[in-house]
Amino acid sequence: MSFIEKKKHYNNLFILGVILLFILIIFSTYIGVADISFKQTSVIILSKLPMVNKYFNLNNIKETSKLIILNLRLPRVLLASLVGSGLSVVGASFQSIFKNPMADPYILGVSSGAAFGATLTLILGLSGSFLGMGSTAIGAFIGAIITAIVVYSIARVGKKIPTTMLLLAGIAMSFMLSSFISLIMIFKREQIENIIMWTMGSLGAATWEQIILLTPFILIGIVLLYIFSRHLNIMLLGDDTAKNLGINTDKIKKVLMVISSIIVALVVSVSGVIGFIGLIIPHTIRMIFGADNRVIIPFSALGGAIFLIICDTLARILVPPTEIPVGIITSLFGVPFFIKILYSSKKKVI
Numbered sequence: 001m002s003f004i005e006k007k008k009h010y011n012n013l014f015i016l017g018v019i020l021l022f023i024l025i026i027f028s029t030y031i032g033v034a035d036i037s038f039k040q041t042s043v044i045i046l047s048k049l050p051m052v053n054k055y056f057n058l059n060n061i062k063e064t065s066k067l068i069i070l071n072l073r074l075p076r077v078l079l080a081s082l083v084g085s086g087l088s089v090v091g092a093s094f095q096s097i098f099k100n101p102m103a104d105p106y107i108l109g110v111s112s113g114a115a116f117g118a119t120l121t122l123i124l125g126l127s128g129s130f131l132g133m134g135s136t137a138i139g140a141f142i143g144a145i146i147t148a149i150v151v152y153s154i155a156r157v158g159k160k161i162p163t164t165m166l167l168l169a170g171i172a173m174s175f176m177l178s179s180f181i182s183l184i185m186i187f188k189r190e191q192i193e194n195i196i197m198w199t200m201g202s203l204g205a206a207t208w209e210q211i212i213l214l215t216p217f218i219l220i221g222i223v224l225l226y227i228f229s230r231h232l233n234i235m236l237l238g239d240d241t242a243k244n245l246g247i248n249t250d251k252i253k254k255v256l257m258v259i260s261s262i263i264v265a266l267v268v269s270v271s272g273v274i275g276f277i278g279l280i281i282p283h284t285i286r287m288i289f290g291a292d293n294r295v296i297i298p299f300s301a302l303g304g305a306i307f308l309i310i311c312d313t314l315a316r317i318l319v320p321p322t323e324i325p326v327g328i329i330t331s332l333f334g335v336p337f338f339i340k341i342l343y344s345s346k347k348k349v350i
Helices: 003-030 038-046 063-097 110-124 134-153 161-188 189-200 208-228 229-235 237-244 249-271 277-289 295-319 328-347
Strands: none
Touching: 003 038, 003 063, 003 295, 038 063, 063 208, 063 229, 063 249, 063 277, 063 295, 110 134, 110 161, 110 189, 110 249, 134 161, 134 249, 161 189, 189 328, 208 229, 208 249, 208 295, 229 237, 229 249, 229 295, 237 249, 277 295, 277 328, 295 328
16 A cells, blocks of 8 residues: 555544544433433534534523533533543653653653642642632642653753653652652541542543633644654654754654643643553554554544543443542553553563
8 A cells, every 4th residue: 555545544544533533522422310312412512513503403402401511511521532632642752752652641750740739739728710720720730840840850961861861750750749649648638538539530520611721732732743743753763863864852852741741731630640541542553553653643632532532431321320530440441451561562572
C-alpha cells in the first residue's frame, strides 16, 4: 500500500471513529436513572448543534428532561472525552520521548502534585471559584504546575534535561508528595473520604464552565503535539541520529514536556487522578497502526475519548445508585494490560 493510499485509509478510519464517538456521546448521555428515551436524548442534543438545530422541536419534551440532559449528563460525557483525549495524547508523546512503552502522563509526578494541591485545599477548607473551576481544582492545577517546575529544575544539568534524571526526579517527587498526603490523612481523618475519592478520579462534578475552559487548551495542545509528530518519529531513531538530521532534541523535548505537563495539570485539576488511559490507548494504537506518531497522536486522542466515555458510563451504571470512581474502572482494564506489556518485554529480554 502506497503512502497516499495509507493516508486515505487512515483518514477514512478517523472519520468513522469520529462518527462512532458522536454516537457514543449520545448513547452515554441517554443512559441514566431518569427515564428519558434515546429519541428524546438525541433530539435535545441535536437541537443545540448549529445548522441542524432548526430541524428539531423541543416543545413536547419536559423541562426536567432538558435540564438533566444538558446540565448533568452531557457536560460529564463531553468532559470525559476531553480528559481521555488529553491523557492519551500525552501518553503517546511521553512513550516516544522516553522510548518506553510503559511511560504514561503521570511519569513526571504531576499527578502527585495535583493530588497534594487538592488535598491542601480540602483540609484548609478553602472555597470559591475562578473561571468555573472550584477551589479544589485550582489547588490541584497549581500543585501540578509547581511540581512540574520543581521536577524540571531538579533534573536540569546545565542547559540540558537528561531523560534519566527527569524520570528519577519525577519518581522522587511522587513518593515524597504521596507521603505528605498519607501524613495529612492521618491527622485529618474527617477528610479521608474526600481525599481518597478525589485521588481515585471522578467526572461527577463536570460543568459547562470547565468544558469551555479546557476545550481550547486541550485542542491546541493536541494540535501542537501533532505538529511535532515528525520530530518524535526522528527522535525514535536515537538522539545522535536526530541531531545529525538537524533536530535539536533537547529543545524539542523541553517544548513537548512543557505542553504535556500543562495538559495533564489541567486535566487532573478537573477529574482527579485517572490512571492507565495514557498507557493503554497509545500502546494499543501503536500495536495496530505502527510507530508513526503522525497516525498515533490523532488516533490516540480519538481512542482516549471513546475509552473514558465507556469507563465513566460503566462507573455510573454498574452499582446504582452508588457511583464507582472512574479511576477504579480504568485500573481494572489497565492492570492486566500493564502486566501483558511487562510479560512481552520479559520475553524480549529472554
